[in-house]
Amino acid sequence: MAWTWRFEKADGTEVPPAVEPEEFPTQGDAESWIGEVWKDLAAGGADQVVLFEGETRIYGPMSLHAEEETAAAAAPEESAPEA
Numbered sequence: 343m344a345w346t347w348r349f350e351k352a353d354g355t356e357v358p359p360a361v362e363p364e365e366f367p368t369q370g371d372a373e374s375w376i377g378e379v380w381k382d383l384a385a386g387g388a389d390q391v392v393l394f395e396g397e398t399r400i401y402g403p404m405s406l407h408a409e410e411e412t413a414a415a416a417a418p419e420e421s422a423p424e425a
Contacts, residue, residue, distance in 0.1 A: 343396035345372040349388040350403060360386020369395070380406050 344365035349357050361379045366372035372393060376383075383391070384406040392402030 345369050345400075346394050347372065347376060348392040348394065348402070349383060350390050350392065351387070352389040354403070357387055359383055359388060369393070369400070 345368065346365055347359075347363055349359045351357055361382045363375065366375065376391060380391075388406055390403035390405050392404070393400045
C-alpha cells in the first residue's frame with residue numbers, strides 16, 4: 343500500500359499542496375519527504391498534515407508550524423538590566 347499525505351488548514355479543511363507530493367512506498371520515505379518540504383508547504387498555505395497508509399489514517403494532524411511555535415515559547419525573556 344502507498345503512503346500519502348493530506349494537507350490541511352488549521353481547521354481541518356483540505357488544501358492543495360504547494361509542492362506536489364507522490365505516493366511513497368514506505369512510511370520512512372513519506373516522512374523524509376515531509377521533512378524536506380515542510381517549510382514550502384507551510385508557506386503555500388498548509389498548516390498541518392495527516393499521514394495515511396492507503397485509506398488508513400496513521401497519525402495527524404501534525405502542525406507545520408511546530409518548530410516556530412516551540413522556539414518562540416522556549417526563548418528566554420529578556421530582562422532589563424538591574425540598576
